[in-house]
Each structure stands twice: as structure tokens, then as C-alpha cells.
Amino acid sequence: MKTMHYLKQVATLKLDPDLCTGCGMCTKACPHAVFEIKQGKARITDLDDCMECGACSNNCRTGAITVKTGTGCAVAIINGFLRGTEPSCDCGGESQKNCC
Amino acid sequence: MTTNFNSQALKPLSLNVTSVSSRLTWADRIGALKMRIGVGRNNYRVKPGLYKVGNPDSQSDVLVSANYKLSFDVLRSNLDSLNVWILVVDTKGVNVWCSAAKGNFSTDSVVKSLKETSLEHRVQHRRIILPQLSASGVAAHKVKEQTGFNALFGPVEARDIKPYIEAGYKATPAMRKVTFPMKERAKLIPVDFLYEKYKLLILIGLFFFLSGLDRTGFLFGKMMDSHLFPLITILGGYIAGIVITPLFLPWIPFRAFALKGAFWGLSITLVINRLFKVPILDGVSMGLIGISIASFMAMNFTGSSTYTSLSGVRKEMKWAVPFQIAFIVVGTILFILSKLA
Structure with a gap:
């Protein structure tokens, strides 16, 4: 299956090797195989694969991974822009729709 | 609107645990189709709580799911002959990935359902298997700190759960990747x-x-x-x-x-x-x-x-x-x- 890539060099993902203990949780959490463990430390294989879901940083106990998380959804960004809030879709919560 | 597909079978009782089948009925399939074409999309929920598939005992695995019925159905329909517990977390009726992104499928909601169902009295081991896509909301190490349960991230797709368990709770790199065919x-x-x-x-x-x-x-x-x-x-x-x-x-x-x-x-x-x-x-x-x-x-x-x-x-x-x-x-x-x- 062909891997789909989104825009180049935009993801806000950062990894601080000094804080990394090489536990490997990021490789288990990431849905796009952005990380690999090399010589006892995590390494970002391809930044452009990152969708900023935050699964890695959320599960990194040493805080070695930082990423500005959010859902890459144009509708949510438009809603946020119109209401002057952060990106927000009308799903979940009160309206209970199944989308992001 | 609320759906009444199988609603009898899907209510967990307070003391006992409801059994659910690993086979989907026609009502389940029609309900899924209605979701896909946008009919009655609101409120297609499963009641949060503990369910059993087959005859699980105190050694059986615990699989965690969202309370969106499609998520729950995809999970149980991939369990065939397994005897397992399913812990349905209250994710406001939203699927795993989206509710994790929104903070409804979170460390707190998982901890809350572990406590509400007294899972520690139900099983002897201290291991739960979360869907991998809940990772953006659930921090495994915090669940462990707060409940003593080892939270493992299972595969992305429910169809890989059996091989994941059989391999000793190990997912292949392919099982960890989201695809979009x-x-x-x-x-x-x-x-x-x-x-x-x-x-x-x-x-x-x-x-x-x-x-x-x-x-x-x-x-x-x-x-x-x-x-x-x-x-x-x-x-x-x-x-x-x-x-x-x-x-x-x-x-x-x-x-x-x-x-x-x-x-x-x-x-x-x-x-x-x-x-x-x-x-x-x-x-x-x-x-x-x-x-x-x-x-x-x-x-x-x-x-x-x-x-x-x-x-x-x-x-x-x-x-x-x-x-x-x-x-x-x-x-x-x-x-x-x-x-x-």
C-alpha cells in the first residue's frame, strides 16, 4: 500500500535526545511509524509523516517529545476562525457526531 | 434519537456483566450502514461498562473500547473464539481516534471506568489492552500510576488483536500503522x-x-x-x-x-x-x-x-x-x- 505524505517540513514535532531514555513508547503510540530506536535512543525517521496527533508526546514520560497537537481538519479551522476560537469541529460533545 | 438495535443485549448489569456475541446481527449491519449514509447518525452508543465475549475468567484479557457502537462492533466482531472482557469507556459516543483527540477517551476516562467496574476484583492480572489510536488521549504510564494496571497499546486495527495476543502482546510494525486504502x-x-x-x-x-x-x-x-x-x-x-x-x-x-x-x-x-x-x-x-x-x-x-x-x-x-x-x-x-x- 502506497504511503501518503502530506506537506513537507511543517510538522511541529521535536525530540530532545538528551531527555530520551529509549523506552520505545513513542514507537508503539505513533500511527505513522515516525520513530525508531537506534542505539538506545529514539530518532525521527521522517518528519513529514507526522500528523501531530500527540500520541507520542502524551506517552513520553520524560517529556523528550514535544508537538503542537491538533486535528488537521479544514472545517474545524474555518469554524474556529468564524467564532474566534481554536479549531473546533461540531462533532463529539453535545452534537455527538462521529467525525473529527 | 436512540437506537434500539440489540439494546437489551448491550446494557451491562450492575453486578453481573452482559455477554455480547462476537457475531454481528443484521440489525448491527443495517445500523452500521445507516451511520455510513448519514441516517440517524446521532447517538449510536453503547452503554459504558464491562462486557464479556465468550467465557472470560480472572486470567482473561481485557480489551478497552470506545462507546461508539461502530467501534464496539468492529472490536467484538473480530474476536471469534476468544474469551475476553471488553471495557467500554464513556467517550461520548465518539469513535476511538476522534474521542482521544478531543480528550474524551483519556487517561481520566479510562481510570474512571476501571474504578467504576471494579476490574481489579474481576481479574487477577493487571493488564489492559488499549486500542493504539487512543494513545493521543491516554497516557499509559499515568494509568499505571493511578490504577496499577499495565496499559498496553494493542494494534491499530481490531482484526490484528488475535495475532497480537498470540504473539505475546507484540504488534508487528505493520499493525502499528494507520492506512487509508x-x-x-x-x-x-x-x-x-x-x-x-x-x-x-x-x-x-x-x-x-x-x-x-x-x-x-x-x-x-x-x-x-x-x-x-x-x-x-x-x-x-x-x-x-x-x-x-x-x-x-x-x-x-x-x-x-x-x-x-x-x-x-x-x-x-x-x-x-x-x-x-x-x-x-x-x-x-x-x-x-x-x-x-x-x-x-x-x-x-x-x-x-x-x-x-x-x-x-x-x-x-x-x-x-x-x-x-x-x-x-x-x-x-x-x-x-x-x-x-
């Missing part, structure tokens, strides 16, 4: 198609009316004779953006969704122009509008895709939205001019 993309199209139906109807109504404009005023006969070309172009642009672009997503030579949509919008408006053999001004005006609609609808599909980042979508919108607005405004002005010429 054509079949999955196609499933999303009906609901996404209806998402901007009001904008579509307003445009159709507007251009139906504008078709009748004339130097001498408004001609009803002219409207009836010439509305087909603009209306088909509008519909064509819409379909190019939200049907064709998603289906052929990886095979269009641009990364930005707005460009992918514009590519198909241009292609389809060229074909429609050819078919109707319209004058150049009509062709250009409606071409701009078709491209704008296709680009906008394709850009909307970023929310349904499995690989777009917020930073990326923001970046493409910064240039794409001004273009889309300019195209539709200029296109409309040219269309009116072509009527008055």
Missing part, C-alpha cells in the same frame, strides 16, 4: 458528500436564477433554456472535490488537498465545457467556479483523512482559501457579464 476512503464519502449540502443548494439556486439574466432584464425562458450548463458544472465541481479526489487521493501529483481538488475540478469543468460547447466567457466563468468548489470540498476532506496535520492544513488554507474566494467571486461576475453581453 480506497475502501476506507470510499466509506467516508456519503457523509462527507452531505456535509455542505446547504451551500451546494444555495449555489444551485443562485445560478439557476442568474441563468435568466439578460440585458433586457430577467427572462424566464432564458433561465429555463440555459441553466443546465452552470448547474452541472457546480455539481461536477462538488463531485470532483468530495468523491473523485478522495477516491484517487494518492494518485494526484500534489500534496495539498486544495490543489488535488483543483486538479480534478479543472479536469471535470474542461469535460463539461466540451460537452456543452459554450462560448469562452461562459466556459471560463463557470470553470473558475467549478475549480473553486472542487478545491474547497477536497480541502474539507483533510478532516476525514488519516494523515494531515493541523500545521499543514493551516499552511495550505492560508493561500488556498483566498484563491477559492477569488475564483468564485470573479467567476460569478464573469458569469453575470456573459449574461448581460
